[in-house]
Amino acid sequence: MKPCCRILLPCKNTPFLGVPIPKSPNSASHNNCLFNSHFSAHNDHTSSPRVFVFKTILGQSQKANFAPNSNWGQSRIFSSTCGCNFSKRAHYLVASLASNVKSFSTSIETRVNDKNFERIYVQGGINVKPLVEKIDLDEDAVKKEDDGIEVKDVENDLKNENLKEAESADAGKEESEVEKEAWKLLRDSVVTYCGSPVGTLAANDPNDKQPLNYDQLQSWEKTVDCYSPGQGLMPASFKVRSVALDDNKFEEVLDPDFGESAIGRVAPVDSGLWWIILLRAYVKLTGDYALQERVDVQTGIKLIINLCLSDGFDMFPSLLVTDGSCMIDRRMGIHGHPLEIQSLFYSALRCAREMLALDDGSKNLVRAVNNRLSALSFHIREYYWVDLKKINEIYRYKTEEYSTDATNKFNIYPEQIPHWLMHWIPEEGGYLIGNLQPAHMDFRFFTLGNLWSIVSSLGTPKQNEAILNLIEAKWDDLIAQMPLKICFPALESEDWRIITGCDPKNTPWSYHNGGSWPTLLWQFTLACMKMGRTDLAKKAIDIAERRLSLDRWPEYYDTRNGKFIGKQARLYQTWSVAGYLTSKLLLEKPEMASLLFWEEDYDLLEICVCALSNSSRKSVPAVSPSPRFLFDFASIL
Numbered sequence: 001m002k003p004c005c006r007i008l009l010p011c012k013n014t015p016f017l018g019v020p021i022p023k024s025p026n027s028a029s030h031n032n033c034l035f036n037s038h039f040s041a042h043n044d045h046t047s048s049p050r051v052f053v054f055k056t057i058l059g060q061s062q063k064a065n066f067a068p069n070s071n072w073g074q075s076r077i078f079s080s081t082c083g084c085n086f087s088k089r090a091h092y093l094v095a096s097l098a099s100n101v102k103s104f105s106t107s108i109e110t111r112v113n114d115k116n117f118e119r120i121y122v123q124g125g126i127n128v129k130p131l132v133e134k135i136d137l138d139e140d141a142v143k144k145e146d147d148g149i150e151v152k153d154v155e156n157d158l159k160n161e162n163l164k165e166a167e168s169a170d171a172g173k174e175e176s177e178v179e180k181e182a183w184k185l186l187r188d189s190v191v192t193y194c195g196s197p198v199g200t201l202a203a204n205d206p207n208d209k210q211p212l213n214y215d216q217l218q219s220w221e222k223t224v225d226c227y228s229p230g231q232g233l234m235p236a237s238f239k240v241r242s243v244a245l246d247d248n249k250f251e252e253v254l255d256p257d258f259g260e261s262a263i264g265r266v267a268p269v270d271s272g273l274w275w276i277i278l279l280r281a282y283v284k285l286t287g288d289y290a291l292q293e294r295v296d297v298q299t300g301i302k303l304i305i306n307l308c309l310s311d312g313f314d315m316f317p318s319l320l321v322t323d324g325s326c327m328i329d330r331r332m333g334i335h336g337h338p339l340e341i342q343s344l345f346y347s348a349l350r351c352a353r354e355m356l357a358l359d360d361g362s363k364n365l366v367r368a369v370n371n372r373l374s375a376l377s378f379h380i381r382e383y384y385w386v387d388l389k390k391i392n393e394i395y396r397y398k399t400e401e402y403s404t405d406a407t408n409k410f411n412i413y414p415e416q417i418p419h420w421l422m423h424w425i426p427e428e429g430g431y432l433i434g435n436l437q438p439a440h441m442d443f444r445f446f447t448l449g450n451l452w453s454i455v456s457s458l459g460t461p462k463q464n465e466a467i468l469n470l471i472e473a474k475w476d477d478l479i480a481q482m483p484l485k486i487c488f489p490a491l492e493s494e495d496w497r498i499i500t501g502c503d504p505k506n507t508p509w510s511y512h513n514g515g516s517w518p519t520l521l522w523q524f525t526l527a528c529m530k531m532g533r534t535d536l537a538k539k540a541i542d543i544a545e546r547r548l549s550l551d552r553w554p555e556y557y558d559t560r561n562g563k564f565i566g567k568q569a570r571l572y573q574t575w576s577v578a579g580y581l582t583s584k585l586l587l588e589k590p591e592m593a594s595l596l597f598w599e600e601d602y603d604l605l606e607i608c609v610c611a612l613s614n615s616s617r618k619s620v621p622a623v624s625p626s627p628r629f630l631f632d633f634a635s636i637l
Contacts, residue, residue, distance in 0.1 A: 203570035232307030234272035280351035317375035339449030387430030429470030482562035490514030516562035519579035
């Protein structure tokens with residue numbers, strides 16, 4: 001299987017994102033990075049493990065200083081690099097892989113279940129190299145020039161017309177100084193591996209002697225105390241290191257972090273879910289459907305989904321995880337079934353259902369995905385939702401109901417309702433709570449989980465609208481002087497001491513404990529655009545735009561209203577820059593934004609209702625219908 005690369009690299013120092021790529025030993029040595037693209041190791045029919053380079057899609061691909069030519073991001077290119085050696089006159093291949101991929105599709109399932117999968121796809125560890133293919137090209141396909149190359153596009157059928165129109169309109173747009181600075185910072189954050197761009201630095205503060213986050217020792221072995229997690233775990237970050245060889249030569253190697261060296265040794269559950277979500281976004285925006293059909297990509301999707309759907313002791317369709325397994329990667333009392341993981345899980349399942357190749361080997365998996373989607377959708381909508389009416393209902397709950405037709409199925413004690421919530425919940429609006437377990441409801445408002453529930457249609461249309469109504473009503477609490485609060489309210493006093501373990505970084509109204517994170521701006525913008533509330537998105541972007549550049553693009557902000565830069569916040573944080581730029585681009589290109597969210601899935605609703613009507617036990621907690629749910633379903637239809 002041969003990979004395709006969308007980054008034009010005619011020689012080793014070819015500019016990427018408008019700036020020259022620094023030489024590998026200097027730029028990539030001990031560089032940590034969070035990858036915004038995807039990674040995979042695989043083996044074709046030889047014994048040598050190989051790695052293909054990450055693909056990157058950026059919104060301004062048509063700008064003259066941004067790409068080698070107008071076809072950047074559209075053509076398939078193979079570089080003739082081998083290891084880290086580049087020739088001046090690199091050869092390029094323009095070819096479609098769709099037909100080749102289909103011939104391999106029948107072997108996916110056997111590879112997934114193969115006990116030797118680790119050896120086939122991963123073995124070789126940190127010494128894997130970019131896959132290389134040197135091919136002489138016909139002169140009609142590629143025209144070489146001294147200062148670059150021109151590539152003949154042979155995949156016009158895959159081009160997205162909306163994308164071309166949006167890029168054409170963008171050509172005449174004038175950027176603000178803040179946007180120009182943001183684009184420069186994003187380009188400067190690019191990390192290379194063997195001369196090719198593979199990701200970005202987490203933070204790139206020029207005044208910081210140790211400007212990179214995540215500088216812990218890392219290794220390829222995803223093992224803690226002789227125990228390894230299941231296949232399908234996606235690492236949270238990578239490090240590119242230079243290893244000294246003989247004769248004063250250096251070799252670049254990749255070190256992934258699977259959580260074995262992370263604080264608390266927590267596996268990154270959300271990484272694999274985001275990988276699937278962003279893969280689908282990339283395919284939608286570029287029209288590169290051949291990518292998702294490739295055997296290695298199909299295998300990656302199946303491994304992640306199979307891991308998430310593994311049988312366990314849990315009684316609920318929601319995904320059970322430990323504390324710190326998502327964006328909030330420190331102890332914050334979110335162990336169990338946190339909303340953020342459930343919303344990403346739901347999105348990843350919907351993405352996987354779209355992208356999985358339909359064959360005999362995937363039928364059972366697709367069926368399992370459909371069943372889980374239906375059950376999860378009902379579970380979250382019915383049991384996680386709170387508004388003024390629902391809180392009053394919980395306030396009057398009876399407890400210790402031992403029966404199949406119990407009203408208080410999770411045995412929630414009314415005394416759990418916090419005093420702040422009774423005064424905080426508005427007359428109009430509601431939200432999805434942060435967590436639900438037996439005898440426990442976490443009533444905190446977690447922003448990412450609620451926003452992504454809107455984007456993915458995990459919530460009903462009425463619930464999605466109510467969430468934005470609540471954010472508007474509680475603007476001073478959730479937006480204030482910097483969007484957006486990661487959660488509200490903060491854990492304070494005894495709650496902070498018990499739940500966080502006296503975490504000095506997660507003090508009240510700081511970092512994960514009620515801090516304000518500019519990177520959440522793009523999710524908020526996408527949710528607002530889906531619901532037709534671009535006015536809220538523009539208002540939030542205006543607030544962020546006034547401060548981010550002056551404050552040097554902090555990672556997060558502290559205090560209840562987000563007035564101060566976070567006490568331990570990294571400056572020139574890449575995801576703060578990217579969150580701002582993405583928000584601007586989404587507003588400028590609404591036709592692109594529409595490709596990134598999901599509408600209501602009526603087939604799932606039909607499956608859920610059929611399951612309810614055919615159930616012999618009408619009040620099983622995971623599937624029991626309520627009048628409100630049936631009313632919402634009827635109104636949607």
